[in-house]
Amino acid sequence: MTYFEVFGLPPKLQLDTAALEKSFYRLSREFHPDRFASKPAEEQAAATEKSSLLNDAYRTLRDPIRRTEYLLETEGVELEEQSVKATERARAAGEQKKQIVPPDLLEEAFELNMQLEELKMAKAGGDDDPQLRKDLEAAKANFTGLLHASQKQLEAEWTSWDAAVDTGDNGAKDAAKDEMVALLNRRSYLRNLVRDVHAALE
Amino acid sequence: MAYSDKVVDHYENPRNVGTLDKSSAEVGTGLVGAPECGDVMRLQIKVNPETQVIEDAKFKTFGCGSAIASSSLATEWVKGKTVAEALSISNTEIVKELALPPVKIHCSVLAEDAIRAAIGDWKKKNNVAEAEPALAGASA
Ligand code: FES
Numbered sequence A: 001m002t003y004f005e006v007f008g009l010p011p012k013l014q015l016d017t018a019a020l021e022k023s024f025y026r027l028s029r030e031f032h033p034d035r036f037a038s039k040p041a042e043e044q045a046a047a048t049e050k051s052s053l054l055n056d057a058y059r060t061l062r063d064p065i066r067r068t069e070y071l072l073e074t075e076g077v078e079l080e081e082q083s084v085k086a087t088e089r090a091r092a093a094g095e096q097k098k099q100i101v102p103p104d105l106l107e108e109a110f111e112l113n114m115q116l117e118e119l120k121m122a123k124a125g126g127d128d129d130p131q132l133r134k135d136l137e138a139a140k141a142n143f144t145g146l147l148h149a150s151q152k153q154l155e156a157e158w159t160s161w162d163a164a165v166d167t168g169d170n171g172a173k174d175a176a177k178d179e180m181v182a183l184l185n186r187r188s189y190l191r192n193l194v195r196d197v198h199a200a201l202e
Numbered sequence B: 001m002a003y004s005d006k007v008v009d010h011y012e013n014p015r016n017v018g019t020l021d022k023s024s025a026e027v028g029t030g031l032v033g034a035p036e037c038g039d040v041m042r043l044q045i046k047v048n049p050e051t052q053v054i055e056d057a058k059f060k061t062f063g064c065g066s067a068i069a070s071s072s073l074a075t076e077w078v079k080g081k082t083v084a085e086a087l088s089i090s091n092t093e094i095v096k097e098l099a100l101p102p103v104k105i106h107c108s109v110l111a112e113d114a115i116r117a118a119i120g121d122w123k124k125k126n127n128v129a130e131a132e133p134a135l136a137g138a139s140a
Helices: A017-030 A041-062 A064-074 A079-093 A103-124 A130-167 A170-201 B005-012 B065-078 B091-098 B102-125
Strands: B027-034 B039-047 B054-062
Touching: A017 A041, A041 A064, A064 A130, A064 A170, A079 B102, A103 A130, A103 A170, A103 B027, A103 B039, A103 B054, A130 A170, B005 B065, B005 B091, B027 B102, B039 B065, B039 B102, B054 B065, B065 B091, B065 B102, B091 B102
Parallel strands: none
Antiparallel strands: B027 B039, B039 B054
């Protein structure tokens, strides 16, 4: 049973989270262990299992990123496995692997990390470089903006995915899937950058 | 998490951290990232144009201990090898050498990608075809 099925939902990404919450509470009451206290052991065990599945399903689906990751997983997309396979193909062909993330983002990520390190070292040495700090503040704003933008783009792909589910258009489904994988990958860098820059500026 | 002794050793005394001149024709630069965790790694090689032997290698990694150890080890391994030989280094050898657990495999993959990317960059700069048949010793 998929997490979507737990809630009787189709495998779509646009989700009314308020309605999800309501169903969650309703189903939680239904499977509450107290209601099974006087029931045979198997029934109790089954109810416990259901309620833990329900909890996992709810926690996953209410979070937009985890929901997307979960859907991709149920669609057979293994982010890490794909990456390892791509490396193996590159080795067999004697080529370099195509990076899934645009090179300029990698470049920026690397540069920012260098600056962060500099700031940390300056701090450890007891002096604070105001210009560096200013640059980093700007970088933080920039990457936070990009992170939000990537979320918006992801939401746009949800619409495409949901529409393709309705029409049963497999080509469109695959296209949306690929886009979502690319966006999630990009996001993981942005998320780290925002986190690190934030920590360094504390 | 418990790291193996070799990982700890490379992590505490990383070999070959640093930078080579990116603009030099003899230097190849590979900048790669692991989308699983958002970590980034830069590995550079300096190649002798006559012999195609990698004479120097440097790295800089922003990532977990396993990624740092993998790239440190990778720079040690490529030094003294020909470009063709270096291309045959695989992440499974790195995993073995460092005794990395399954969750850390992607960190070693990153190091292999970095070697390959650095060599690719060097080849591009020097007009060597990407899939040029290996000169010697490459076991694909
Ligand atoms: S956890 Fe990211 S490279 Fe190791």
